[in-house]
Amino acid sequence: xxxxxxxxxxxxxxxxxxxxxxxxxxxxxxxxxxxxxxxxxxxxxxxxxxxxxxxxxxxxxxxxxxxxxxxxxxxxxxxxxxxxxxxxxxxxxxxxxxxxxxxxxxxxxxxxxxxxxxxxxxxxxxxxxxxxxxxxxxxxxxxxxxxxxxxxxxxxxxxxxxxxxxxxxxxxxxxxxxxxxxxxxxxxxxxxxxxxxxxxxxxxxxxxxxxxxxxxxxxxxxxxxxxxxxxxxxxxxxxxxxxxxxxxxxxxxxxxxxxxxxxxxxxxxxxxxxxxxxxxxxxxxxxxxxxxxxxxxxxxxxxxxxxxxxxxxxxxxxxxxxxxxxxxx
Amino acid sequence: xxxxxxxxxxxxxxxxxxxxxxxxxxxxxxxxxxxxxxxxxxxxxxxxxxxxxxxxxxxxxxxxxxxxxxxxxxxxxxxxxxxxxxxxxxxxxxxxxxxxxxxxxxxxxxxxxxxxxxxxxxxxxxxxxxxxxxxxxxxxxxxxxxxxxxxxxxxxxxxxxxxxxxxxxxxxxxxxxxxxxxxxxxxxxxxxxxxxxxxxxxxxxxxxxxxxxxxxxxxxxxxxxxxxxxxxxxxxxxxxxxxxxxxxxxxxxxxxxxxxxxxxxxxxxxxxxxxxxxxxxxxxxxxxxxxxxxxxxxxxxxxxxxxxxxxxxxxxxxxxxxxxxxxxx
Numbered sequence: 135x136x137x138x139x140x141x142x143x144x145x146x147x148x149x150x151x152x153x154x155x156x157x158x159x160x161x162x163x164x165x166x167x168x169x170x171x172x173x174x175x176x177x178x179x180x181x182x183x184x185x186x187x188x189x190x191x192x193x194x195x196x197x198x199x200x201x202x203x204x205x206x207x208x209x210x211x212x213x214x215x216x217x218x219x220x221x222x223x224x225x226x227x228x229x230x231x232x233x234x235x236x237x238x239x240x241x242x243x244x245x246x247x248x249x250x251x252x253x254x255x256x257x258x259x260x261x262x263x264x265x266x267x268x269x270x271x272x273x274x275x276x277x278x279x280x281x282x283x284x285x286x287x288x289x290x291x292x293x294x295x296x297x298x299x300x301x302x303x304x305x306x307x308x309x310x311x312x313x314x315x316x317x318x319x320x321x322x323x324x325x326x327x328x329x330x331x332x333x334x335x336x337x338x339x340x341x342x343x344x345x346x347x348x349x350x351x352x353x354x355x356x357x358x359x360x361x362x363x364x365x366x367x368x369x370x371x372x373x374x375x376x377x378x379x380x381x382x383x384x385x386x387x388x389x390x391x392x393x394x395x396x397x398x399x400x401x402x403x404x405x406x407x408x409x410x411x412x413x414x415x416x417x418x419x420x421x422x423x424x425x426x427x428x429x430x431x432x433x434x435x436x437x438x439x440x441x442x443x444x445x446x447x448x449x450x451x452x453x454x455x456x457x458x459x460x461x462x463x
Numbered sequence: 464x465x466x467x468x469x470x471x472x473x474x475x476x477x478x479x480x481x482x483x484x485x486x487x488x489x490x491x492x493x494x495x496x497x498x499x500x501x502x503x504x505x506x507x508x509x510x511x512x513x514x515x516x517x518x519x520x521x522x523x524x525x526x527x528x529x530x531x532x533x534x535x536x537x538x539x540x541x542x543x544x545x546x547x548x549x550x551x552x553x554x555x556x557x558x559x560x561x562x563x564x565x566x567x568x569x570x571x572x573x574x575x576x577x578x579x580x581x582x583x584x585x586x587x588x589x590x591x592x593x594x595x596x597x598x599x600x601x602x603x604x605x606x607x608x609x610x611x612x613x614x615x616x617x618x619x620x621x622x623x624x625x626x627x628x629x630x631x632x633x634x635x636x637x638x639x640x641x642x643x644x645x646x647x648x649x650x651x652x653x654x655x656x657x658x659x660x661x662x663x664x665x666x667x668x669x670x671x672x673x674x675x676x677x678x679x680x681x682x683x684x685x686x687x688x689x690x691x692x693x694x695x696x697x698x699x700x701x702x703x704x705x706x707x708x709x710x711x712x713x714x715x716x717x718x719x720x721x722x723x724x725x726x727x728x729x730x731x732x733x734x735x736x737x738x739x740x741x742x743x744x745x746x747x748x749x750x751x752x753x754x755x756x757x758x759x760x761x762x763x764x765x766x767x768x769x770x771x772x773x774x775x776x777x778x779x780x781x782x783x784x785x786x787x788x789x790x791x792x
Contacts (some may be wrong), residue, residue, distance in 0.1 A: 142527075142792055174739055196740045198471075217740060218703040220753040221471075236703055240752035262735065264712050264742050345759075374547040375566055375593040383593050385546075389768045392792075393723040394737065408620065408723065410503055410764050411525045411546060412592050423569035424549040435739050439718045439769065440664040442791050448606065462771050463471055463721075 136452040138370060138445070139426060144390040145370040146441040146458070147428070148351060150448045152366035153184075159362050160349050161188040163336055170194045170214060170328060172347030173460060175435050178444055179207035180456035181350060194328075194345040198224050203460040205230040211285040214328065216289060216345060218256065218264050222248025235289050239277055246281040253283050254328060257318040259290035259311035268314045272321030287326030290315035291345070296333035297355055305337045312340035332356055332363070353434040355395045368428040369398070369437070370445075371413070373421050382418035386429040387411035392436025399430045465781040467774070468755060473719040474699040475770040475787070476757070477680060479777045481695035482513075488691050489678050492665055499523045499543060499657060501676030502789060504764050507773055508536035509785035510679060523657075523674040527553050532561040532789040543657065545618060545674060547585065547593050551577025553738040564618050566595040568606055575610040580610050583657060586647040588619035588640035597643045601650030616655030619644035620674070625662035626684055633688075634666045641669035661685055661692070682763040684724045686755060697757040698727070698766070699774075700742070702750050711747035715758040716740035721765025728759045 136149065160169060169183045174196040182193060182204060195201045200225065201215050210230025217234075218241045219225070225232050226249025226402040235256035236242045245253055255275050257263030266274055275285045295307035312329065319327050330344035333356065338344060348356050351367040371386035388408040391398050397405045399415065406414040413429060421427070431437040438444070439461055446454040467476065489498060489745070500514045503525035511522060511533060521541040524530045530544050531553065532735055539559025541789035547570045549562075554561050555578025565571045572580055584604050587594030604614045617747050624636035637788070639692055641658065648656055659673035662685065667673060677685050678698040700715035717737040726734045727742065735743040743759060760766040769772070775783035 144792060218712075218752070219702060221699055238752055241703070244753075248752070258706070262706070262708070262710055263738060263741050267707050270707075372549055374549060374570070375586070377591070378596050378599075379591070381591055388721070388723045389765050392717070393721070393765070406591065409592060414591050423547070423567055424573075426699045436718050444600075463473060 138450050138452060141370060141445060141452065143370055143372040143426070144386045145445055146438065146443065147368055147370050147445045147447045149366045150446050150453055153350060153363040153446070156350050156352065156363045156366060157184060160335070160346065162188070164344055165189055167192050168343060170343045170345050171350070172196070172216070172331070172345045173200050173204065175347030175438070176351055176444070177438050177458050177460035178456050179203055179209065180454070180461055181444070182207070182209055182377045185350070192343070194347070197463050201225060201232055201459045202228065205232070214254065216291070216328070222250050226250045233286055235264070236274065236278065237264050239274070242274065242278045242281055242283065246283055251284055252286050253278050254286055254289040254326060255318065255322050257288050257290040257315055259292055259314045260307070261291060261294040263293070265290060265312055268318040271318035272274070285322060285324050285326070287324030288315055288319045288322050289328040290318070291329060291331070292334060293331065296331050296335070297359070298371050299358060304334060308337045312338060314390040316340055323383045332361065333359055348434050349437050351434050351438070353395070354399050354430050354435070366431055367434055367437070368430050371427050371429055373423055373425045373427060376418045376421055376423060379413045380418055381406065381414055381416040382421050383412050384412050384427050384429070385411060388415045389430050390437070390440055391429070392433035394436065395432035398432055400427055467776055467779050467781060470699060470774060470781065472699055472701040472755070473715045474774055475767065475772065476699050476774045476776045477781055478695045479775050481693040482679060482775070485679050485681065485692045485695060486513060486517050489664070489675065490519070492519055493673055496521050497672060499672045499674050500679070501525070501545070501660070501674045502529050502533065504676030504767070505773070506767050506787050506789035507785050508532055508538065508788055509534070509783070510773070511538055514679070521672070523676070526792050528561070528791050529789045530554060530561055531557065534561070543583065545620070545657070549573045550595045551579050555579045562615055564593070565603065565607065568592050568603070571607045571610055571612065575612055575735050580613055581615050582607050583615050583618040583655060584647065586617050586619040586644055588621050588643045588658070590620060590623040592622070594619060597647040600647035604651040614651060614653050614739055615650045616653030616657070617644055617651050618657040619647070620658060620660070621663060622660065626688070628687060632665060637663045637666045643668060645669055661690065662688055677763050680763050680767070682724070682766070683728050683759050683761045684728055694710065694759055696763055696766070697759050700756050700758055702752055702754045703755060705747045705750055705752060709747055710735065710743055710745040711750050712741050712743050713756055713758070714740060715742045719766070719769055720758070720760050721762035723765065724761035727761055729756055
C-alpha cells in the first residue's frame with residue numbers, strides 16, 4: 135500500500151471520505167437522472183463510474199474528448215455535450231446515445247452533417263456565452279427537425295449566478311434565468327430542461343436535470359457558499375525551502391493549479407504568490423524542507439486538467455489511483 | 464500537408480517565421496553556452512533540439528520530468544535543474560551530466576543521498592522564493608564539498624524584476640540583485656554564475672549564463688517590454704457562437720491558457736472573459752460560426768503545459784507537429 139509520503143509531488147489527492155460524503159449527499163438531493171453529472175470538473179472515468187454507481191447514468195461533457203472517453207469507458211447510455219461544435223463527425227461516429235447543444239443554424243447543420251441524431255436547443259439565460267436568444271429557440275427547433283434531428287428539449291446555464299455568495303440573491307437570479315428558459319421550452323417542446331450547477335443544484339425548480347460537477351471534489355470558491363459538500367480535493371506538495379525571514383516554499387506552482395479564481399489556500403498560513411513550480415507562503419512556523427503540505431485549489435476544473443492522475447487517500451494511505459483520462463480535446 | 468483549418472481546436476500553434484527569428488536573435492546576443500535555454504517555457508524536446516542546433520547544448524529545467532525527458536532525447540550534455548528537490552534519486556539515476564540547485568543542508572544532503580555529483584548554490588537575490596541568504600552561501604558550499612559534491616558556482620533568479628515595464632528600472636533591479644549574487648559567488652567559488660531570463664537577458668552583466676526560456680515563443684506580458692522577440696505562440700480557436708447582441712464565443716477556454724497573467728488577447732476585439740472551454744469577446748463584426756481565430760496567451764508557460772502538441776505553422780500550412788513531451792512531474 136502506497137503512503138502519501140511516497141508520492142511524487144505535486145500530486146493531486148482526493149479525500150476518500152469527503153468524496154463519498156459528497157456523492158451520497160448529492161444523490162439523495164437529486165437521485166438518478168435528476169442529476170446529469172458534469173465530468174468537466176474531474177475529467178476522470180473512474181470517478182464517473184462512482185457517480186454511475188450512485189445511480190447517475192446520464193452525463194454532461196464540455197468537450198468531444200470527454201464524450202469519447204465516457205463512451206469508451208462504457209458510460210455512454212445518454213451523454214450530453216453541453217457545448218456547441220462546428221464539426222460533429224467524431225460525435226456522430228460514436229456508438230452511443232449522444233446529444234449535442236445547438237444555438238444556431240450553423241451548429242444544427244453541423245450536427246446533421248456529422249451524423250448526429252439528437253440535440254438540445256441551448257438558450258441564453260443571462261450569461262453572455264453560447265445560447266440563442268430565447269425568442270429564436272422555437273425557430274431553431276423547427277430548423278433542427280427539418281434537418282431530421284430529434285429535439286429533446288432545451289438547455290440554459292445560469293453560470294453568471296453560480297458563485298453569488300448570498301443564497302437569496304442566487305435564488306432570485308436562478309428564478310429569472312429559468313423564466314427565460316421556461317418560455318423557450320414552451321416554444322421548443324421535448325421533455326428535457328437541462329440547467330444548473332453545484333451552486334444552484336437545490337435552487338433550480340424548473341430544470342428536469344441538473345448539470346452539476348464541482349460538488350464531487352469542490353474548491354475554495356464553492357466552499358464559500360456553505361453548501362453541504364466538503365472540500366475533497368487538494369494538491370499535495372513538498373516544502374523545498376524555508377527562509378530565515380520566516381516564509382517557506384513548496385513545489386505546488388501555478389502549473390499544478392487553476393489560477394483564474396485566484397490563489398490557492400493552505401491551512402494556517404497565508405499564500406503570498408505562485409510561480410510556475412512554486413508557492414511561497416508564511417509563516418513557515420516549524421516546517422522544514424521535506425515536510426508535506428496540502429494546497430487547496432481555488433478552481434477545481436483547471437486544476438484537475440493539469441494532472442495525469444488523481445490519488446484517492448484515506449488519511450495517509452493511498453487507497454486508489456485514478457487516471458485523469460478525459461484531458462485534452 | 465495539413466491546413467490549420469483541419470486542426471481540432473483549441474490547438475496550440477507557433478508561427479515558424481517568428482520562432483526562427485526569435486531563436487536567431489537570441490543566439491546572436493548570447494551565443495553557445497552564454498544561453499542556458501529554460502525548457503519550462505515550452506516543455507518540448509523538438510523545440511529544445513532547435514535551440515541545440517543554434518549552438519545551445521546546455522539546458523535549464525524546473526522539474527525532474529523535464530530533466531528526464533531532455534536526457535532521454537539525447538540532450539543531456541549539461542542539464543541544470545534550477546530548482547530544489549528533497550528526493551534526488553531519479554536525477555542521480557540518469558546517465559548524463561545533471562546539476563541541481565541547493566539552498567539548504569537538507570537539499571544538499573538529498574543531492575548526495577540521491578547519487579548526484581554536481582550542484583549550484585541557489586542564492587536569494589530579492590525574490591522571496593527558493594535561494595539561501597547570500598551570507599549563508601559560503602557555508603553551504605563547504606557543506607556540499609564535505610558531502611563529496613562538486614560545487615559549480617551559484618545561481619540567483621531576479622524574477623521580481625523580469626516584467627518591470629521600464630528598462631532603466633529593470634536594469635537597476637538587475638544590478639542590485641547581481642551585486643548580492645556576486646558577493647555570494649566570491650564566497651562559494653566555481654566558474655558558473657547562472658541567472659537571468661527573457662526580460663533581463665541583455666541587462667545582466669554578471670551572469671556567465673542566462674536562463675531565458677520565454678523568448679522562443681513569447682506571450683502578451685513579455686511583448687509589453689519592447690524586446691526584439693516576436694509573439695510566435697497562439698491558440699487557434701473556432702468561433703462556435705455569435706450573438707444578436709454583438710459578441711462572439713470561441714472554443715479557447717481557460718483550460719487552454721494560463722490565466723495567472725490575466726486574459727488573453729485577440730486582435731481587433733476586446734476579450735470579455737474566459738470560462739473552462741470558452742472565450743467571449745466583442746465586437747463579433749463579420750465573424751460567423753466556424754471561423755477560425757488566434758488567441759494570444761498572457762503567459763506562455765502554463766498555456767503550453769495544457770496542450771499535448773504544438774503545431775508549427777507557415778501561414779495556414781502546418782509544417783511540423785511537435786509533442787509537448789515534458790509535461791507533468
